[in-house]
Amino acid sequence: xxxxxxxxxxxxxxxxxxxxxxxxxxxxxxxxxxxxxxxxxxxxxxxxxxxxxxxxxxxxxxxxxxxxxxxxxxxxxxxxxxxxxxxxxxxxxxxxxxxxxxxxxxxxxxxxxxxxxxxxxxxxxxxxxxxxxxxxxxxxxxxxxxxxxxxxxxxxxxxxxxxxxxxxxxxxxxxxxxxxxxxxxxxxxxxxxxxxxxxxxxxxxxxxxxxx
Ligand SMILES: [Zn+2]
Numbered sequence: 476x477x478x479x480x481x482x483x484x485x486x487x488x489x490x491x492x493x494x495x496x497x498x499x500x501x502x503x504x505x506x507x508x509x510x511x512x513x514x515x516x517x518x519x520x521x522x523x524x525x526x527x528x529x530x531x532x533x534x535x536x537x538x539x540x541x542x543x544x545x546x547x548x549x550x551x552x553x554x555x556x557x558x559x560x561x562x563x564x565x566x567x568x569x570x571x572x573x574x575x576x577x578x579x580x581x582x583x584x585x586x587x588x589x590x591x592x593x594x595x596x597x598x599x600x601x602x603x604x605x606x607x608x609x610x611x612x613x614x615x616x617x618x619x620x621x622x623x624x625x626x627x628x629x630x631x632x633x634x635x636x637x638x639x640x641x642x643x644x645x646x647x648x649x650x651x652x653x654x655x656x657x658x659x660x661x662x663x664x665x666x667x668x669x670x671x672x673x674x675x676x677x678x679x680x681x682x683x684x685x686x687x
Contacts, residue, residue, distance in 0.1 A: 481553040481586055481635070481679040482507040484687070488643045490549040493610040497546025498687045501529055504547055507685055510588060511552025512633050512652040512663075515545055518616060519605035523633060523654045523661045524552055525590070530654060532661040534604035536623040538654070551635050551645060553588045553679055560592070560673035572669050573649050579674060580636065583648075587636035589676035591651070594629045595669055600653050600662030622665055630655040632664060634676075641682055 476482075484499045497516030509527035514520065520531040522541075529541045563575045572591070580587055601620045610616075632651040641647060651664040 476507050478554045479680040480683045481588055482683050482685050483645055484547050484550045484685050486644045491613050495548050495606060495610055497548050499547055499685060501541055501545050502543035504550055508552030508554050510555040510633055511550060513547050513550025515547055517605045518603045521602040521652060521663050522550060523652045525631060525654055530661055532602035534602050536600055536602050536660055536662045538658055538661050555588050555677050558675055560675045562673055564671050565669040568668055569666050584638040586638055586679045586682055587676050588679055589634040591632040591634055591672050591674050593669060593672035594627060595667050597626050597668040598628060598653055599624045599666040600664055602662040628655055644682060
């Protein structure tokens with residue numbers, strides 16, 4: 476493990492081609508980082524990793540603990556150290572938040588691991604109920620999930636930004652998963668309205684696929 480690297484399990488192309496079977500144990504995955512996100516074997520919920528702890532958002536966006544013997548088919552994580560946050564007054568939606576973060580990182584081709592904390596006036600998230608074989612297409616599965624909206628909720632977004640060179644490997648641009656401060660609620664972020672936020676980020680040099 477190198478602190479300059481961002482790690483991932485599998486590739487987006489494989490995952491999107493019904494590659495939902497677990498490839499790597501959570502125990503082993505955690506050797507590669509303390510911050511990130513992904514999903515679990517059979518799409519059993521959205522994964523959020525903060526402070527080295529792995530959470531599962533159930534299909535209704537409530538959180539539960541995860542056994543480290545579980546496996547992941549697709550995840551992205553790395554080490555995010557403690558540092559002074561950049562305070563941003565976004566006062567806007569997800570697009571406005573991304574623009575604010577882009578202004579700070581200064582270059583669309585950077586590979587970034589980050590946390591964004593604050594009280595969100597509104598946030599829309601979803602997760603996934605576990606799937607059984609034969610697996611459906613990812614788009615159909617995601618379209619079938621309910622979106623949950625929370626208001627005035629304090630929490631943290633884990634945010635990864637990938638450059639164009641990550642095409643096929645990971646999600647290009649920004650991708651966020653949310654976890655509430657009380658660790659009760661979480662999921663993949665579909666939309667939000669943010670006010671003042673604190674942005675902590677690390678620029679990574681390279682995106683590395685973990686060998687299972
Ligand atoms: Zn996601």
